[in-house]
Amino acid sequence: MNSYYLTTILVLPLIGLIIIALLPKDRVKAIKYTALIFTLASFALSIVVFCLFDRSDGAIGRIQFEEKLPWIPAINCFYHLGVDGLSLPLVILMTFLGFLSVLVSWKIQLRPREYFIWLLLLETSILGVFCSLDLILFFLFWELELIPMYFLISIWGSGRKEYSSIKYVIYTLIGSAMMLAGILSVYFTTGSFGVMEVASKIAIAQPVIPLVAMFFLLFIGFAIKLPMFPFHTWLPDAHTDAPTAVSVILAGALLKMGGYGMIRLVVSVLPDVARQAAPILAALAIIGVLYGAWVTMRQTDLKRLIAYSSVSHMGYVLLGIFALTEISLTGAALQMFSHGIITGLLFAMVGLVYEKTHDRNLNNLGGLARQMPVIVVIFSIAGLASLGLPGTSGFAAEFITFVGCFTSTAFAGIQIYTILGVVGVVFTAGYILWMLQRVFYGPPLDKFNGVPDADNVEKICIFCFVAAILLVGIYPAILTNVIRLGIEPIMKVIGM
Amino acid sequence: MKMLIAELPFIAPELTVLFFALLVILLDLFVKQKKALAYVSIAGLIVSAGFTISLWGASPNSIFFGTLALDPFALFFKLLLAVAAGLVILASQDYVSKFDRFQGEYYALVLLSALGMMFLTAAADMISLYVALELSGISLYVLTTFLKDKKSTESGLKYLLLGAVASAVLLYGMAFVFGITGKTCLACAAGILESLPINSILQNPALLMGIILLIAGFGFKIASFPFQMWVPDVYEGAPTPVTAYLSVASKAAGFAVITRVMLVLFGQPTWLSADWGMIIAVLSAITMTAGNVAALFQSNIKRLFGYSSIAQAGYLMVGLATVGMASTDAFAGRSGLIFFLMSYVVTNLGAFFAIIAITNKVNSDEINDFTGMIKRAPLLALALSFCLISLIGLPPTGGLIAKIYIFSGAVKVGLLWLVIVAVVNSVISAFYYLRVVKTMWVGAPTSEEKVPSSAALRVALGLCCVLVFLLGVIPGGFVGIAEAAAKIFNP
């Protein structure tokens, strides 16, 4: 049963990391290419896994590419990897972003060796979160991700980078601290650290603490990561001050850890509590959507703007999760992926604009469409995808989520919430178009004369993004057929 | 007498250390190359460790008429102490070589204190316990004062006087226990206590005071609130290697002895152990909070580690409280405690070794002088960061596993509230640990010149970091050891 695909995917970046560490500081080119090769290899391998993935109905709820070795026998916790329909897309997403983030940071000047080391470590840790099926292992990777993030933001960041980085770490740690308590209480309730076992065992076991307490202990960590209103304020700071590639990964993959965890460890483990808590959490989700959008409208820093838009968009994920229907959960899962690539691209584009113009302030930018024709096109595509235009992944995801929520019977009045969510889409259109207009339209400004357009590396990178966005947008089934396998068993547990 | 001779092999580790201590003093008289002394002492510790391991199989029992216990618990701690002392000596060389006199005495005192702690961890009788405690104590007082400069002497005096008060208190507690039971041997006293016709601690104030006074006495050694205030001051003043030694060895020994005493003496009946378990739990919560919060804006690295070691003591006390809550359990809490100590010892030593090397160069304990250290001493800075990360409890280090392990025990016995306090505390701790890390990684170095470090120190540092890493990545084996070592001789 042990096929070592996943381990390889996990380890490839580490190998690259070690090689880079051994390379001399000044061999920048070699360092970059090493990073590129290993992330690409990891991506390729994850695609292989995606292709080999068994999509038949027989595979519903079955863990595939499972690897299980004893790790700490004393507290029967294992080195247990595996993917199912829920995690596989996120693994793809991460390897994809990991590969592209190397391209995004191709021009990095400051201490490149350390930079790529941290970047690769970051990729491994996030992949680990999505792959691990043992709570302790999961938690380990969950925490591991903090270290590279801290260094990447506080060394290569901009602005109040030290404040933002420590804020990010502390905030996330608070969440994961609670989560640890939750995980332990789950363990002593069920006697198992197996992500897949606990769901079935917890129903029959005698809980050591009230299930509600357990629920919120687990939930809070993911809620902060997601981020759920009102725990979102770390996000704008972290995004604004992080280097581009890190913003890409942060928005693209890190936030998804929250949504993933919620589905995997909260909803499917404690469905009854989830059902009780659904109204409140859905309300918070909607607040997140609208509030995020409205606050976004006032932002003038491009990165900050997109960061707040993430708050708004992740609100849909939360809504989808706690509508507790199969469609809504699928929508949420799809929205995670779609938001991953869209916002990833948006940040990449902001990075480009910033790199060319050395300005991120909407009040100073303008008329760039003439100077950077390619960037304007791609940026617009990203923006339109983000506002949920049909044909882009954004539409598919949000539409499915809406359908799921609207048809949900989780609690009275969810239809109202859904409509409010739909209203949010208009505001999204508002700030996205406003942003595009501020940055690119209007008469060209002399101060930006001669700013270059995207070069080839950047073009490759952003075209990959666009391809992904359109692919998923036009044929979402490519993912939903996989996600289904992960969601349906959860629906059996929830029983709605 | 014959029997006595027959039992000598059982204290072979201690005897070895004693022998080498004396040997070092003698060699000091006519050895010019003082570094040799260090290696002699290390050799002694290695031999002693060897004996300890060879004794591992020995059936748990008490030797020397119940004054000394021979059980995995004691043996493990002897091993741990030997390792700690060895590493400290290894790392002390640069530092000590600055003294023009008394280098031999320095190593000898380290060995003697280690000897005292070894006895301490094995003491099964209040008398031998008290004497061993004083042995380790006195040698540590001297070591603290070793620099004989303003700060060092001040710390020495503080340590001595407060230590004396603490031991008087401890003694009073023992007196009470003795008064109730009429025995000084822990196990026998425990036997009497169980047979006492009381079902509430309030019916027997002497017993209560005994427990409290013992907790206070040992609490001083393990730096538990409210007996911890000496720690930052003494840590700041003492020679850095001694600070390292204090922060790991004396703490480890302290935990060993308090665990043994509490468990053996007050382990039964269970309501009793639950009572003191709760006392410890509350103290632990306060201790870690006090330590962490106080450390937040600390600018002197040694003081920072003083506070940090208080906080870590708090986490360790979670394990101790667990022991109290489940005194009948085979190794609940104890194994966690032991594993945490393993990780803590190597981590803290590693951190201190890096600090020793750096402070030796920059001649300052101020954190600000660590700025840009990653450029001046990449390896040292990296290692220090790694150890700090382990102290926070982030992967891939022993710190995380240790916390998970020790907290899981607490959750099991229903101390979830304490665990939550503890995890929130480790969040707070992240702030000041990361501040040090940030200082070293971000910002331009004050001067360009590299920070040198002797091969010995680098070896010690490397060993620690590797151990921290292994503890974090393949903890399985170590957990096995911890559980094996959790067996306390308990008739």
Added chain:
Amino acid sequence: MPHQIPWIILGLPFLSLIIIAFILRPFFNHRPRISGYVTITAIGIAFMLSIWVLIEVMSTPQLKLEIPSLHWLTIGEFEFSVGLLVDALTAVMLVVVTSVSLMVQIYSQGYMAGDTGYHRYYAFMSLFTGCMLGLVTGSSLLMVFLFWEGVGLGSYLLIGFWFHRPSAADAAKKAFIVTRFGDLGFLAAILLIFANTHTFDIEHIHELVLAGTLGGTVLTWAALGIFMGAMGKSAQFPLHTWLPDAMEGPTPVSALIHAATMVAAGVFLVARTYPMFEHAPAALTTVAIIGAVTAIFAASMGLVMNDIKRVLAYSTISQLGYMMLGLGTGGVAIGIFHLFNHAFFKALLFLGAGSVNHGTGTFDMRLMGGLRKVMPWTFATFLIGSLSLAGIWPFSGFWSKDEIVVSAMQNPVLFILAMITVFMTAFYMFRAIFMTFGGKYRGGAPSEHGHSSHESHGPHESAKVMVIPLVLLAIPSVISGWLNVTGLFSAFMGHGEVKHSFLEGFFGVLTHPKPLIALAIAILGILLAYAMYGAKWISAEAVGRIFKPIYILFSRKYFLDELYENVIVRAVLLNSIFRGLAWFDARVVDGAVNGVAQGTGAASRAIRQAQTGQLQIYAMTIILGIVAIAICVFIFG
């Protein structure tokens, strides 16, 4: 006929888009005309095929083609599939869209000649046409919505085609957001319907409606939601404000998107889902009322505009209102018939306006005049269009407008409104004619895109490539109305059957009173226009002075833009609520976080103050600790 044909029709424009975007733009950037040819060919073929489809549909008894739908995705037991629904309605729309689009593309060859964004222009045009075709052929609400948004995008891109003009960028944004606002209703309706029927398939939904399983308030709300979408796209009051601004786009764009096709999509949507409205009378009434109000409301503003394109824009809005009125009172056939006619003559008028602009370099009618002689073709065709729009017998507009008026008669109020609108329409169209082509030339101005500065020497007739489409469009503007003289069109729409012979209907209509009234009123309007702007018997200024408040009200568009943009968006939302929230986020939500941090910091300093370095204090704490613990245990233990 192979059922791939509709798919091919749908695919062709996208094909040309891809060709332009990935082959021509990168590799043939210096040969812009090619992309024009590509687009024209693609749409030309599409047009042919559409004709074929139309014939096929007519020849089939149930007036629709069976086309297997494609499976898009499945979640649980829910199937999301996309397919084509080709019935009479679709067939007609296909022809309208492809034909007008074809004309416009040809015309653009001349109009856009030399513009830097030539490739981009045709790419966007293809994109739009494709989406429009998808919209009219979609068989499921889902697919309709997909392309519904798609045309919105096309419109956005093309309005903002000259993005370097702030006004254009603003207009584009406005158009997108306002229509998006309407789409909320549409999307909500889709969700509502799906929640109740678990299907998106339009025909299936209709069956359920007829079966009565979908009805009551749900149906009403659903219908209203759909209509809200339609209001957005078809610029119905009060969501009409974006359309006049949309004139910032190149004129051919206005002709295609904002006159003939996209803005008609709303009408089409209502027609498409008509059974739902039929079973939701309240909704249907709403449609009628909104339609009537919009008609007169927009017409009134059209009276005073000086920008020829804006006149046409308001007339478009008003005509769309008419169509809605027709749908609301008469039924699919009537509404769509007007749409059908309107598409041609309004496209014609816009292209005419564009041609005028090409000649004079301005859209401001006050700077034109006397073009009758210099631009004969333009004048002739423009006149035909205007007559048709004014509803003069026997031009096409007459026939459809007549039917609407007749059907509106069931409600006197609506009828009065309709009549007034007829009058106004006739008036402002001929006001435009007289100001533009009558009198003598009043100088012109630099054209809307800089390259045509060489044309500043006096007005002139436009190039063949622009005139030919005008002529081609003029023909249907005359005759397209005759299709329903015999009731053929209605019958085709499944509404009544062929009543009487052609001639009988053609002249017989003049014997009935109602059409005559309408006709009379229209002619009155024309005469008044002549009186004021042709012969100058009455001074327009004088009239303006007399009715100053009204004049201002009209010319300032009832201050709706101010209300929307300055009051609601800026004052209320951006500067009050959103600013407040931003403050709240920074100060309160984040403030709480930082507050906790600062609190801990304070605690830290306090604790460290206790660490005085006085060893006696330390000793004291030890003893106090012991005593305290003892007391605590005695109290709590």
Added chain:
Amino acid sequence: MTVGLVHYLVLSAILFSLGLYGVLAKRNAVIILMCVEIMLNAVNIALVAFSRYVTPLALTGHVFAIFVIAVAAAEAAVGIAIIITIYRNHKTISVDKFDLTKW
């Protein structure tokens, strides 16, 4: 009433507290050291008293006391040594002057 265990205990308690007061209140380090000795003696009294009244036959208490005395001697020796060293550095032995290390 005849003197019993409790009397001795109370006496030791009083002496212990007096010694403690000395430690807490006096400035002179040597005096403080003396007071520590007083505390130890107080404990010894308790030990011996226990030995007399609880286990009259086994003299464990006495033995314990002997050890305490021995240790006390050692402590005093080191204590004095440290005090002398500190006097060399600070030129004073009043403990309230020693706050170089604080906060």
Added chain:
Amino acid sequence: MVFDIVFWILAIISIAAALAVIFLRDVFRAALALILLFLVIAGIYITLHADFLAVVQILVYVGAISILLIVGIMLTRDVHKGNPSGKFRIPAIIVGILLVITLTFTAINTKWTISDKPPVEKTPEIIGQMLFAEGGFLLPVEITAILLLTAVLGAIVLIREK
């Protein structure tokens, strides 16, 4: 009965001596008071039938420790400063009182298991047995030896100039 009277006398003297140690202005007098205290405590030991211990007390404390302390006083030449109280007098008193209350409370409220057997005479033999014979505290004795050695070593290290 005799013992009782002796006890009361000794108790009062010892407390007085302790107070003297604390409150005498002159350090030397304080030291002398301390010696007196030690002697009195030896007496108390005798009332407890611990004659051998009394001897040890006199030898070690009066003979050794007191001298040591006095030497300390000489060497630190702070005599003229006298024996002042620190700034923590009041809190110290409070703490002291609290402690004495607690301990007394404990002593009184505990049901000690008093055995009515008469105390053994000839303590030296038995103590000798316990210290050095089988089943005794030989090991602690050894450790104490090391302890004293350590103390000497430490003292030397500290006293001798750098």
